[in-house]
Amino acid sequence: MNKSERVIERDEVVIRFSGDSGDGMQLTGTLFSNTSALFGNDLSTFPDYPAEIRAPQGTVGGVSGFQVHVGHSEVYTPGDYADVLVAMNPAAVKANAKFIREGGTIIIDEDNFTEKNIIKAGYQKDPVAEDKLNRFNIISAPITTLVREALKDKGLDPKTVLRTKNMFALGMVYWLFNRDFEYTEEYLKSKFSKQPAIIEANSTVLKAGYHYAETMEAMTPIYKVSPARIERGRYRTIDGNTATAWGLLAAAEKAGLDLFIGSYPITPATGILEALAARKDLGVKSFQAEDEIAGICTAIGASFAGNLAVTSTSGPGLALKSEAIGLAVMTELPLVIINVQRGGPSTGLPTKTEQADLMQALYGRNGECPVVVIAASTPSNCFKYAFEAAAIALEHMVPVILLTDGFLANGSEPWKIPSMDALPEIKPPVVKDGDDEFIPYERDEKKLSRKWAVPGTKGREHRIGGLEKTVKGTVSYIPENHEHMVRMRAEKVARVVSKVPDIKTYDDDEGELLLIGWGGTYGHLLTAVRELRKEGKSVSLAHFNHINPLPANTAEVFSGFKKLVVAELNAGQFVRHLRMEFEDFRFKQINKIQGLPFTCTEIKEQCIKLLEE
């Protein structure tokens, strides 16, 4: 039969690339994703890799995976189950078998299914029997042999040859999904611009894979996922860390300030520092500090001196920054603190995602020390919330913690490129030269923010610091002054509510059950709710991006539902926050603490159970 006869039209498909850490699966996944995005699919990705740079070859612990969900209509999650699994070795099968959809396709490199490797992967002997692989459609190809063959005349060393295996697999997948090579070849050209032999080898192997799939008898039908019907405009794919970095850049441009970032590398937040370090063309002052404390303290210094100041980190780093956050609260300087959450406590699961730093963000400091807390909820809206965090910090003169997580940081999706014109201006309360007395803690009547007189401004010399002080900045131990200042700082944060949009529900204002989420679980919760609604359940979703202060209409929204269920990737932190804030409601919980995103299936099951209770 010819190609078109075997085409299966699908609304959406999930593909997972997996192999050893060294097998290049992250790259393969990214290339496939970008190609699909350019094709016009909506998509969502989820890289999932071990903490070691190269975990032991051939073991389950060493498997690196990249999952991508491409769709004809909107796609909110990387998908629960894969339709197609690329597994470069037995360990990849072992690690992923439970995540493949019944009847899905597994592409394996049969050259790697030696007895030694099978045992190493943790099978007794026979993967097919042990993992009931006959439920799946297995495409077994001697990839290693074929790659050697394809490159045998090129005079390359064996290592280089083997390193192109991922391109063979990618070629097969491109055939399966009927994608072209344009993007991939361009990528290879720019990446290896100084090594034409490498470009050629990769390109040869890519095509070899494609043609092998095309000519192979046992090949599965090919999938067709038509382009998504998405809003008109120019698009790109973007991951959460880049989006965060760019959102900050946008804020600096809109505020007319230099951007300073003082950070220390830490997984999964390093990408933000890296993305900004690359932007010297836009004048970014990126400072790799000696540790997290220096990261935030240089940022506080830069804020004092008039820059848009940022520090980025993950949980353990946020812990180290706690004391200095207090200093920013006390000196009432604008500061954006980004925390890309990962599995904790302690070093925990550094490459896995979790939402367990919420309480730390709210309360992890000595004394009465409130800050604004915001959470992004998709890879691309990290841009929006980073921008907003900076705008609030600058206009309200307050530190803002922006929470993202490993899932958002590394995940990517197509994003409609905003126009800078469409973004709001940011107007920090900067003081100009002058002779009249400058009173550092005099407050704006509405926002309660103080003014910003930066060193270098004539006639505005003043002193600030971490001790309690009067409105003039003079150190003061007067009891009533302390109480007043504590309450002013809290009220200033509370009044940020004026910038917080009302919370909207998906899709009803009232009903049986309101699923409540925050941050990076948005896609999974929304998909689950939409599916439940299709099944006729009276379920809606309220998903929070503003944690402190909460949207003004929160209680009102809650009161429209019989059951309130808070779902989060921790042991119950947002729910505690809500219990403190809203004594009049009772909340149920769905929690998962596994270093992994929710699956829609889990959420649906639990909601159905709670509906029946």
Place this chain on the structure above:
Amino acid sequence: MNKSERVIERDEVVIRFSGDSGDGMQLTGTLFSNTSALFGNDLSTFPDYPAEIRAPQGTVGGVSGFQVHVGHSEVYTPGDYADVLVAMNPAAVKANAKFIREGGTIIIDEDNFTEKNIIKAGYQKDPVAEDKLNRFNIISAPITTLVREALKDKGLDPKTVLRTKNMFALGMVYWLFNRDFEYTEEYLKSKFSKQPAIIEANSTVLKAGYHYAETMEAMTPIYKVSPARIERGRYRTIDGNTATAWGLLAAAEKAGLDLFIGSYPITPATGILEALAARKDLGVKSFQAEDEIAGICTAIGASFAGNLAVTSTSGPGLALKSEAIGLAVMTELPLVIINVQRGGPSTGLPTKTEQADLMQALYGRNGECPVVVIAASTPSNCFKYAFEAAAIALEHMVPVILLTDGFLANGSEPWKIPSMDALPEIKPPVVKDGDDEFIPYERDEKKLSRKWAVPGTKGREHRIGGLEKTVKGTVSYIPENHEHMVRMRAEKVARVVSKVPDIKTYDDDEGELLLIGWGGTYGHLLTAVRELRKEGKSVSLAHFNHINPLPANTAEVFSGFKKLVVAELNAGQFVRHLRMEFEDFRFKQINKIQGLPFTCTEIKEQCIKLLEE
């Protein structure tokens, strides 16, 4: 009239000594307190001094005060208002006028009431008019002149002469309260053993003050506060920091372990490190670290190596320790972390008291990271709770945070010396030499604690660390294992409830209003409740020493009352904790954020208002 005729018998009296930071008021207060304690009074003290070593002389900011409350019956607080104020200069009057009881006595050094000093103190001109001092009984003595006179033939330099002024004032107060010099003279002898001239000068001036008071016409009646009827036994006075240090020593002795403390100086916690550094005779390994992080990390190392390990600090230091606390949670090692709370946020009010680190103690770490939290409530029971913190840490293999505060740390009171025999044994789960496999995270069935195999133990080699791990200590990213371990660590902390005594109320099990407190406010809350009860109000007190886990019967106790009112020295932290834990109750709040303890009057007023609501 003779002395006995003018005696006023009183149940209790409050005396406040105040003057410039350099005037020796802390010493004067301490000597008076110890003398009264030896006499048999019950008492409670409250030192209150500025953050500067020597704040500017003669200004209100530079006033250093020491208040002591002595009583015939039990005394729980240093008292709201002073019956007698010793004021060495106008600033001391200015700073304290509002804390003197109507009709109270003020002893002043009239030589210091020069126009310059009066203005410096912040009076326009006339203290008597401005502060309505004629409400009080003012004893004006030319103390400076009299001291010069008393020592004129001793050949001392003028500075040394003036430094004895405090002894003159103390002599006057001794006459007023009919106390003897024995303790004071002994103190002088041992303190200045190498300077007999100084001993003599101080002793001469002390007596001069006493005799001046005796012969002075305008002298107020003398007060008689008979010895308290207190339990039989041997007593001493003790302050909170010393009691904390000694409680730890007691625990080390009972557990048969060396005591290691790794700390960095910080007000008001330094006294604990100092008290332990002095105990080389008991083999204490005190380590002054380069910072707070090194303080806790050396302690974690010492714990791994089998010592009873402790680190002590105050709020900003606790913030710095957050990351490492997570490591102790993850490695499940015993560790006592003492936080002597002070005014925050940031550097805040370093010498003032506050209860605003509760949320930090509960939640100030990345990830799901619960620890046991305990709070002492009187200076002397710091001993008991430090002992208990160590016992829990050692027997349950868990970090314990002990909260005290500046008020407890510096305050002192008579304390019935416990006998070591009466204290319980502490039995840490130490593993002996052996050949069978040691499984580091195998748990005790009841407590869920793991065992402690310290380096040097033959056959027990193993590896632990901050990454998530299996029961064998192997690093693991298995999703279900992570969830299991997170829940085990939480449940382990929850099960410490077996060591937590039920909460008892003062004095009824049911009624109109239950005042709820925790930590260092105990004395003030109890006194207020007792007074309210005398006035016929249906008010009781539940005062918590166990914050996490809370006593098992908490909800039951709450349910006996119509109104639940949580009083604390912060913006409302324990009340938030209770709201999270007990959804079924509604709590009202009394909060004070002034760097000062409550006054009983405030509490009473607010309770009455709440009763009427």
Place this chain on the structure above:
Amino acid sequence: MTEEIVDLNPGDFKSDQEVRWCPGCGDHAVLAAVTRALAELKIPKEKFAFISGIGCSSRFPYYLSTFGFHGIHGRASAIASGVKLANPELSVWQITGDGDAMAIGGNHFIHAIRRNIDINIILFNNEIYGLTKGQYSPTSTKGAVTKTSPFGTVEEPFNPGELVIGAKGKFFARTIDSNVQLSAEVYKQAALHEGTSVVETLQNCVIFNDGAHKQLSDRKTRDDNTIILRQGEPMIFGKNRDKGLKLDGLKMKVVKLGNGITEKDILVHDAEENNPGIHTMLANMRNPGFPVAMGVIRAVAAPTYDMALRGQIAKVQKDRKIKNLDDLLRSGSTWESK
């Protein structure tokens, strides 16, 4: 740095805040020396930013009428680095104590020095924690009896100069509170030096460590116990200026002038020599046996971090393709949906 020249008096640099150090504390004299140095720099007042940590000495910024920031304990180097990078036009000063800079702040201190960020660090060395009332510090003499070492410390102290040089320091000087004239001179040189400059200022804490530097400040002993180094001058010292320093192989030696030994035999000070060998020896000299070196011990020109960063940005921007956010957002692979 700005080119504008202004005329200000030391008094113009005093703020209206009450000075809260103990009477007799060495910090008062340092304040006097700093205001003198500032006035001599002829820079407008608003260009100065004084950043401190926590400690008695760290109260300093409150007493100046410039921009000031009283930070948290140990972090002044980091805060000051941020200030300088955000605005390289400023004259940035760090005020810190031996505890603040060398205990809790040790890491930021050595990293600022290594990077050679152009900040002027005045390190108040009273060999004690003053503000917390008398515990030993990383510079307290071995054996010092303090509140936390009632039986004496058991650890060797840092020598600030040696640590600074070990951390790639390019400027190190030493002065003492009691010599206001020398201090003012040295602070000014520190300010004029481009890159991190550290001035160890020996300071007396009258309350908790009185007399720690007495041998160096006392009129009777100071001239024999100290040597003031000046660029290009022979290293001669002593009340009668009759002693000098000489190299003996790889070691420093004190010699008496006369008896055939003349000025020509004496080492000539060269603070600008890149090789830190002699500077380390000079910084390490201790009583008894050697005079303590005062003045600018090391002052080597080297590129600063702040200028290098500026330079790199300028270079990248020169032929940049991306000039603003719109350019960036549209760079790389994008596609149009119609």
Place this chain on the structure above:
Amino acid sequence: MTEEIVDLNPGDFKSDQEVRWCPGCGDHAVLAAVTRALAELKIPKEKFAFISGIGCSSRFPYYLSTFGFHGIHGRASAIASGVKLANPELSVWQITGDGDAMAIGGNHFIHAIRRNIDINIILFNNEIYGLTKGQYSPTSTKGAVTKTSPFGTVEEPFNPGELVIGAKGKFFARTIDSNVQLSAEVYKQAALHEGTSVVETLQNCVIFNDGAHKQLSDRKTRDDNTIILRQGEPMIFGKNRDKGLKLDGLKMKVVKLGNGITEKDILVHDAEENNPGIHTMLANMRNPGFPVAMGVIRAVAAPTYDMALRGQIAKVQKDRKIKNLDDLLRSGSTWESK
């Protein structure tokens, strides 16, 4: 330290854990060298405690069958100090990277060294952050292009040896992953030295900084580019052992043997000299121009903190009045209520 002597093989020190470093990573060779050194120490296995921070190198303790503690980033020196003070009988080792020890952990590192606590620090210097995938570290060469310095770094790196000596270090050695024999030898000497010993171990990160030390490990170039120092031996090096080091005034100079220059003119290595002058110069030598010094550069005997603490406790306890808690509780002013 224990007197018991035991016989163990390097293999006895390997744990059952899978080694998770990249194939080709220099860490594998260091592991081999350490197990060799441990076996030679003849100390029972349970007396060893290996403490690490975070980084690729810090995974090390998992691969040994001794007691091990994988700490948090930068804090290994502090944790190891606590272990040693709690139990001075142990042989305590710290495993750390250039980021772990010299970036975030810099302060604990220099303070442990200053105090001279008896721990053996193996500092894996690959001049990069390996575990976080390739950002520059405080030892990366100036100008290094890495993920966080796409246009090259603008800061001078630390030289670990110089920093160690500036922090009062008494033992500093250098070795390279590729020379397992030398490494094993040096680790053993570090273990036998009482006090903090730091062994900078040049290590290749094949993934993110491959070839950083190639000139020193490559068979063809290594003999001309390195010099292995041995106590009491003249400093001769080169493939043909025809080059040597000589002092030229205060500077080090490479000379060629022959033409009148003989072994006698060559400097003889004395690691035990207290004066750090030459040690610093040796530690600072860099290609090109000088060979990089390998082996034990400095090893000076000095009292250790742990022994001094023990000694002080013993001394105070000798004629103590307070022998237990009951004594303490009843000391000072007390009174009886009847």
